[in-house]
Amino acid sequence: MTTRKSSGSTTATPAKRQRATSGSASERRDHLVKLAAEIFARKGFQATTVREIATEAGILSGSLYHHFDSKETIVDEVLSTFLDDLIARYRAALESGSDPRTVLSEMVRIGFGTLEPHRAAITVMQNDWNYLRQFERFNYLVKAEDEVEQMWVTQIKAGQAAGQFRTDVDPKLTYRMIRDTIWVAVRWFRPGGRLNPAGLAEHYITVLFDGLATGERTSQRA
Amino acid sequence: MTTRKSSGSTTATPAKRQRATSGSASERRDHLVKLAAEIFARKGFQATTVREIATEAGILSGSLYHHFDSKETIVDEVLSTFLDDLIARYRAALESGSDPRTVLSEMVRIGFGTLEPHRAAITVMQNDWNYLRQFERFNYLVKAEDEVEQMWVTQIKAGQAAGQFRTDVDPKLTYRMIRDTIWVAVRWFRPGGRLNPAGLAEHYITVLFDGLATGERTSQRA
DNA sequence: GTCTATACCGAGATAGAC
DNA sequence: GTCTATCTCGGTATAGAC
Numbered sequence: 001m002t003t004r005k006s007s008g009s010t011t012a013t014p015a016k017r018q019r020a021t022s023g024s025a026s027e028r029r030d031h032l033v034k035l036a037a038e039i040f041a042r043k044g045f046q047a048t049t050v051r052e053i054a055t056e057a058g059i060l061s062g063s064l065y066h067h068f069d070s071k072e073t074i075v076d077e078v079l080s081t082f083l084d085d086l087i088a089r090y091r092a093a094l095e096s097g098s099d100p101r102t103v104l105s106e107m108v109r110i111g112f113g114t115l116e117p118h119r120a121a122i123t124v125m126q127n128d129w130n131y132l133r134q135f136e137r138f139n140y141l142v143k144a145e146d147e148v149e150q151m152w153v154t155q156i157k158a159g160q161a162a163g164q165f166r167t168d169v170d171p172k173l174t175y176r177m178i179r180d181t182i183w184v185a186v187r188w189f190r191p192g193g194r195l196n197p198a199g200l201a202e203h204y205i206t207v208l209f210d211g212l213a214t215g216e217r218t219s220q221r222a
Numbered sequence: 223m224t225t226r227k228s229s230g231s232t233t234a235t236p237a238k239r240q241r242a243t244s245g246s247a248s249e250r251r252d253h254l255v256k257l258a259a260e261i262f263a264r265k266g267f268q269a270t271t272v273r274e275i276a277t278e279a280g281i282l283s284g285s286l287y288h289h290f291d292s293k294e295t296i297v298d299e300v301l302s303t304f305l306d307d308l309i310a311r312y313r314a315a316l317e318s319g320s321d322p323r324t325v326l327s328e329m330v331r332i333g334f335g336t337l338e339p340h341r342a343a344i345t346v347m348q349n350d351w352n353y354l355r356q357f358e359r360f361n362y363l364v365k366a367e368d369e370v371e372q373m374w375v376t377q378i379k380a381g382q383a384a385g386q387f388r389t390d391v392d393p394k395l396t397y398r399m400i401r402d403t404i405w406v407a408v409r410w411f412r413p414g415g416r417l418n419p420a421g422l423a424e425h426y427i428t429v430l431f432d433g434l435a436t437g438e439r440t441s442q443r444a
Numbered sequence: 445g446t447c448t449a450t451a452c453c454g455a456g457a458t459a460g461a462c
Numbered sequence: 463g464t465c466t467a468t469c470t471c472g473g474t475a476t477a478g479a480c
Contacts, residue, residue, distance in 0.1 A: 028445090044353045046268045050474065063446045065475065101435070127352050130345075130409075131266045166436050173417065173425060174434065180406035181399050187352075188398060195395065203395060211433030212396065213323070214388050250463090272456060285464045287457065 029067055032057055034120075037078040041123035045075055046131065072137060075124065079132075082121035083144045086114055090151050100159030105205050107152065111182035112201035115189050122186040149175060178208065251289055254279055256342075259300040263345035267297055268353065294359060297346065301354075304343035305366045308336055312373050322381030327427050329374065333404035334423035337411050344408045371397060400430065 036053045043052075050071055054061040068074050093106045114122065125141075132138045152175040159165035185200060195203070258275045265274075272293055276283040290296050315328045336344065347363075354360045374397040381387035407422065417425070 043356075044268070044350075046266070047353055049472080051472090059445085060447060061474085062448080062476080066445060069475090071474075123352075127349060128266075130349050131269055134265075163436060165434050166432075169425060169429060169434065170417070173422070174429065176407075176410055177403050177426065177429070180409075181403050184402035184406050185398070187402075195392070200395070203391060204399065207391060207396065207399070207430070207433070209433050209435040210388075211429070211431050212387050212391065213431040214385060271454080273454090281463085282465060283456085284458080284466080288463055291457095293456070 032064070032067055033074060033077045033081075036074045037120035037124065040075060040078065040128070041120040045071075045124060045128040072135065075128070075132065076137065078121050078124060079138075079141065082114070082118045082125070083141075085118065086110070087144065087147065089114075090148065094151060094155075099164065100155045100162055101164045101209070104152075104155050104159065105209075107155070108178065108182065108205055108208070109198070109201045111179075112185070112197040112204070115186055115197045115200075116191055119186060119189070119191070122183055126183060126186060148179075152178070254286070254289055255296060255299050255303075258296045259342035259346065262297060262300065262350070263342040267293075267346060267350040294357065297350070297354065298359065300343050300346060301360075301363065304336070304340045304347070305363075307340065308332070309366065309369065311336075312370065316373060316377075321386065322377045322384055323386045323431070326374075326377050326381065327431075329377070330400065330404065330427055330430070331420070331423045333401075334407070334419040334426070337408055337419045337422075338413055341408055341411070341413070344405055348405060348408060370401075374400070 032053070035057055036048070039048045039052055039056065048071075049061075050064055051061040053074070054064045057064075089110045090107060093103055093110060096103065096106070098106070129141065133141055149172070153171045156165060156171040156174055160167045160171070181204065189197075189200070254275070257279055258270070261270045261275055261278065270293075271283075272286055273283040275296070276286045279286075311332045312329060315325055315332060318325065318328070320328070351363065355363055371394070375393045378387060378393040378396055382389045382393070403426065411419075411422070
């Protein structure tokens with residue numbers, strides 16, 4: 001049994017513990033996780049059977065349990081891999097020390113930028129979050145969410161204090177709307193489509209900061 | 223067997239056929255649908271068992287099948303009830319003959335306005351759409367989605383033609399982002415919270431049309 | 445590391461009495 | 463309109479041979 005179990009850690013998400021144990025065994029495991037992620041994204045976590053995952057991997061369902069001790073463990077790895085990467089990127093953006101508007105733009109770009117490499121994980125998170133959060137082992141999802149929220153809200157407030165952003169909007173509410181707009185895009189975003197992630201990001205940044213209306217501001221309430 | 227089956231119709235969604243057949247039998251059925259909707263929203267469609275629905279209704283699972291011929295039929299009724307109402311409201315807004323910006327604002331208000339009365343249905347649609355769309359019987363979901371998209375995109379294009387909206391944004395993409403922002407709000411929206419649906423709508427309309435930035439436009443690309 | 449075989453359970457649904 | 467009883471299926475997971 002090569003199975004790695006979920007456990008606490010000092011970072012925001014618990015997974016990828018023992019990831020240092022590389023080699024071909026680890027690559028095999030990673031391959032299975034990626035494969036499963038695609039099926040989870042396509043059919044939903046609960047509708048995906050371990051038999052299905054095994055079949056697509058060219059083995060039988062019993063053999064999957066040599067690598068993972070449960071279906072939950074697989075999806076756990078899918079989600080935590082994504083969150084680890086996302087949070088690391090956000091931290092880097094925050095450490096640039098740029099002004100709030102610049103940092104916020106960069107965070108928007110980071111978000112849309114994950115659509116391609118983490119499409120499956122984001123889809124699973126969007127569709128199955130509500131179900132998975134019921135289980136203790138996925139408590140870290142909420143923790144990671146809180147940490148990310150703090151990063152965004154802090155920047156929005158800083159931008160308001162610096163006079164870059166209008167002060168008649170609610171920081172937390174604004175963050176939620178930005179967040180939702182980015183991640184939900186995974187539902188219709190298709191790699192190779194009319195717009196790439198970078199194009200989506202610039203489009204959204206334009207509307208977010210300057211608005212859809214032409215000409216003068218209709219309500220400069222600030 | 224009082225069960226009503228799904229069938230085609232001239233409107234966008236098929237359900238609520240025979241809804242005229244009112245009386246206490248129909249009320250009982252409606253009550254069961256509303257009850258089921260809440261559980262679907264809380265636990266997800268697949269994770270909800272017919273036993274659970276029956277228990278919360280104070281009956282046994284076998285008795286449920288006197289009212290519905292399958293679990294799918296129940297969720298079908300949940301979703302089509304919502305879509306029928308939504309599309310009817312949109313149509314009314316379009317028929318007002320107002321300018322695009324006014325109509326679009328009204329459509330945003332309509333969207334947020336459904337959060338409270340249709341919270342459960344919207345939650346189910348957000349979380350289980352991907353799963354349900356696999357089945358033929360839910361093809362009408364996609365049809366309804368297309369009809370709604372047409373309504374929005376037409377208004378956005380009209381606004382651009384009239385000079386109300388900037389022309390350097392993509393109408394379809396802009397629609398998707400607006401749509402996503404509205405519906406995903408059910409994930410965190412709680413009736414009785416800090417902001418009511420009307421407040422959310424006005425907040426969003428402000429940012430959507432005028433942007434988050436203060437002062438002059440940074441990029442008036444149009 | 446994969447296979448065969450199977451245990452075990454809980455799901456949706458049905459039949460017929462009341 | 464509800465209950466009792468039960469069928470059937472397909473899911474996750476396990477044990478041990480190879």
